[in-house]
Amino acid sequence: MGAELAIRNLHVKVEGNEILTGVDLTVRAGEVHSLMGPNGSGKSTLAYILMGHPAYEVDEGEVLLDGENILELEPDERARKGLFLAFQYPTPIPGVSVADFLRTAVSSIRLGPSEEGRTTELIPMREFRKEIRERMTELDIDHSFARRHLNDGFSGGEKKRAEILQMSLLKPRIAVLDETDSGLDIDALRAVADGVNRQLSSELGVLLITHYQRILNYIEPNFVHIMVDGRIVQSGGPELAHELEAKGYDMVKDLV
Amino acid sequence: MSHARGDLENPGPPEEDKTAEAFSEAFKNVLAARRDEPAWMRQRREAAWEDFARLPMPTTDEESWRRTDIRSLDLEPFALALSQRVPEEYLDAKPRGVALPITRGPSTENLVVHANGTAVHVRLSEELARQGVIFTDLNTAVRQHPDLLKDYYLTGKVPEGARKLAALHGAFCTGGTFLYVPPGMVVDVPLQAVVHFRAGQVADSSHTLVVAGENSQFTFMEELSSKNGGSPGFHVGAVEIFVGSGANVRFGHIQAWGGSVWNFAVHRARLGRDSHLQWVSGLWGSRLSKVHHEVELQDQGGRAEMLALLLGRGRQHLDYETFQDHQAPNCTSDLLYKGTFMDRARSVWRGMIRVAIGANGTDAYQVNNNLLLDRRARADSIPGLQIEANEVRCTHAATTGQIDKEQLFYLKSRGVPAPVAQRIIVEGFFEQVLQRIAAEPIERRLRKAVDAVLAAR
Numbered sequence: 001m002g003a004e005l006a007i008r009n010l011h012v013k014v015e016g017n018e019i020l021t022g023v024d025l026t027v028r029a030g031e032v033h034s035l036m037g038p039n040g041s042g043k044s045t046l047a048y049i050l051m052g053h054p055a056y057e058v059d060e061g062e063v064l065l066d067g068e069n070i071l072e073l074e075p076d077e078r079a080r081k082g083l084f085l086a087f088q089y090p091t092p093i094p095g096v097s098v099a100d101f102l103r104t105a106v107s108s109i110r111l112g113p114s115e116e117g118r119t120t121e122l123i124p125m126r127e128f129r130k131e132i133r134e135r136m137t138e139l140d141i142d143h144s145f146a147r148r149h150l151n152d153g154f155s156g157g158e159k160k161r162a163e164i165l166q167m168s169l170l171k172p173r174i175a176v177l178d179e180t181d182s183g184l185d186i187d188a189l190r191a192v193a194d195g196v197n198r199q200l201s202s203e204l205g206v207l208l209i210t211h212y213q214r215i216l217n218y219i220e221p222n223f224v225h226i227m228v229d230g231r232i233v234q235s236g237g238p239e240l241a242h243e244l245e246a247k248g249y250d251m252v253k254d255l256v
Numbered sequence: 257m258s259h260a261r262g263d264l265e266n267p268g269p270p271e272e273d274k275t276a277e278a279f280s281e282a283f284k285n286v287l288a289a290r291r292d293e294p295a296w297m298r299q300r301r302e303a304a305w306e307d308f309a310r311l312p313m314p315t316t317d318e319e320s321w322r323r324t325d326i327r328s329l330d331l332e333p334f335a336l337a338l339s340q341r342v343p344e345e346y347l348d349a350k351p352r353g354v355a356l357p358i359t360r361g362p363s364t365e366n367l368v369v370h371a372n373g374t375a376v377h378v379r380l381s382e383e384l385a386r387q388g389v390i391f392t393d394l395n396t397a398v399r400q401h402p403d404l405l406k407d408y409y410l411t412g413k414v415p416e417g418a419r420k421l422a423a424l425h426g427a428f429c430t431g432g433t434f435l436y437v438p439p440g441m442v443v444d445v446p447l448q449a450v451v452h453f454r455a456g457q458v459a460d461s462s463h464t465l466v467v468a469g470e471n472s473q474f475t476f477m478e479e480l481s482s483k484n485g486g487s488p489g490f491h492v493g494a495v496e497i498f499v500g501s502g503a504n505v506r507f508g509h510i511q512a513w514g515g516s517v518w519n520f521a522v523h524r525a526r527l528g529r530d531s532h533l534q535w536v537s538g539l540w541g542s543r544l545s546k547v548h549h550e551v552e553l554q555d556q557g558g559r560a561e562m563l564a565l566l567l568g569r570g571r572q573h574l575d576y577e578t579f580q581d582h583q584a585p586n587c588t589s590d591l592l593y594k595g596t597f598m599d600r601a602r603s604v605w606r607g608m609i610r611v612a613i614g615a616n617g618t619d620a621y622q623v624n625n626n627l628l629l630d631r632r633a634r635a636d637s638i639p640g641l642q643i644e645a646n647e648v649r650c651t652h653a654a655t656t657g658q659i660d661k662e663q664l665f666y667l668k669s670r671g672v673p674a675p676v677a678q679r680i681i682v683e684g685f686f687e688q689v690l691q692r693i694a695a696e697p698i699e700r701r702l703r704k705a706v707d708a709v710l711a712a713r
């Protein structure tokens with residue numbers, strides 16, 4: 001059965017300010033949804049909330065993954081249920097190599113943690129090495145990248161490629177891509193978009209969060225939603241993104 | 257009113273008298289047992305004894321001891337232990353049951369082991385001996401190479417805050433390890449020493465003395481360990497390393513005492529022209545440690561690295577005071593101390609870089625990073641610079657904090673459970689020290705210790 005992520009009447013406050021003011025959105029396997037909106041509209045907050053960032057608290061509403069409310073789950077539990085977030089600003093983890101970490105992450109997702117949640121059984125090195133090399137080749141990433149420290153001293157393009165590399169290995173059922181296009185030159189954008197497109201299938205639902213229409217020239221969405229002031233004010237097909245590109249966010253000002 | 261006692265000649269409380277008496281007695285024993293030692297050594301010993309008898313025990317009123325309180329240390333029982341001979345059954349024992357720092361292979365060559373203050377195993381390969389390497393226990397070295405030792409043994413200036421206990425060391429030092437590598441010699445196998453406590457209340461005042469001839473190169477590693485079943489132990493030690501011009505020395509010091517050992521020491525290195533020393537410390541033992549660790553860049557072009565990894569647990573108190581002393585131009589010193597502290601462990605790091613007049617072109621760095629893994633753990637970090645020269649580059653940075661929440665969230669978002677994610681972050685934290693270690697056996701030993709400590713968590 002394909003996955004379904006259902007966001008229902010989601011309200012979120014941060015330090016007393018309401019950032020999300022009632023979001024409703026459903027993403028199913030096989031669909032690509034683009035969530036667009038001006039800066040400060042709450043897009044990234046939604047991404048963090050979906051993954052379970054500890055700094056945000058839900059005031060009202062629910063987030064259902066395959067009918068189960070995931071808001072009480074730890075981020076790692078959500079990930080093991082098939083949710084993935086490509087970060088807008090991936091956190092540097094000094095001293096931890098990309099390959100070592102990804103082997104642990106892939107093992108956690110595929111084999112699950114032990115009962116105490118302490119140690120994770122690891123998938124065989126040979127198998128993992130073959131897999132990561134194939135994915136790196138597809139994403140046009142040099143193989144030496146695997147030995148570098150995770151997001152530490154990475155260029156903007158390298159960070160985004162590393163996120164998509166992780167997605168390709170973790171094989172999520174629902175992927176939230178938060179501004180994966182920001183700060184990329186055209187070659188990097190194409191490589192990242194190709195990487196995402198290669199993963200699209202009837203098994204994967206994507207929520208593509210972006211400020212600009214540009215990435216939608218490479219990744220074709222089925223649905224486009226516009227978020228302003230913490231809620232979705234308009235939804236439509238791919239044509240909505242083109243209209244937005246032409247008219248700017250002024251076109252939705254009246255809908256707020 | 258206590259002043260009514262009115263005994264001006266003997267104003268101390270009774271337990272202090274008892275301690276002083278016990279040490280006097282013990283010192284007489286040491287002198288009697290060492291009638292044959294050279295006059296210069298006896299003079300240094302007696303001078304140290306006078307200092308020890310005269311100086312008060314350090315208190316938290318002194319800057320160096322402000323964060324390290326040793327009032328609960330009862331010295332008296334250790335006086336006898338310091339002057340006692342080791343039980344016969346330990347002598348010339350195979351170092352069985354002693355954790356060797358270099359664990360790969362059963363080799364007991366190029367190894368000196370001390371148990372309860374006495375050398376029990378001394379082996380140097382014939383090949384190295386033939387090439388002029390001297391690697392033996394200190395007493396043998398004093399007998400066989402007195403003139404060589406005379407120029408080095410206890411010749412360094414003692415840091416102010418260490419004087420009382422360094423004097424105790426000087427007065428009672430009756431054992432230790434001596435390593436001499438002749439000029440131009442490259443030793444490609446690691447040399448190792450173990451100072452070990454077994455059974456009962458033990459004290460040790462061993463001294464590690466290393467002399468690297470001009471342009472020599474070698475790796476030497478020492479490990480302090482104990483298996484004395486929780487009885488109190490006491491170590492008052494010293495390490496002195498003299499790095500000749502152009503020499504390249506990789507030294508590993510592993511402080512892995514059991515949790516009942518009081519650990520005091522002065523660690524010093526003096527670097528000659530264009531020499532290089534990488535001093536790696538693995539510090540995770542003892543109940544309480546107060547160690548002064550100093551490098552002296554005496555001639556131009558010297559390069560000293562001081563890398564340390566600290567792992568504090570339980571109620572351990574680890575106090576390391578460092579000094580990078582730039583006396584000559586165009587030298588480099590680079591200090592990186594990284595520690596994690598769990599439970600109620602506590603650490604103090606006080607670092608000073610001094611650049612003397614004329615030491616232009618100095619590059620000096622000091623970084624101390626502490627990661628507190630439990631709410632009640634604590635780390636104090638006090639960097640310092642004292643610069644009297646021009647054209648120098650000096651930087652210092654100290655950080656203390658808990659595991660970064662954003663890092664934890666990121667790793668968890670990839671499906672990794674919190675305890676595993678924490679472990680990955682801590683390993684990454686230490687990796688920044690481990691990846692800089694030039695000597696593979698030292699690196700391996702430290703990795704093993706990190707794994708063991710984190711696995712036990």
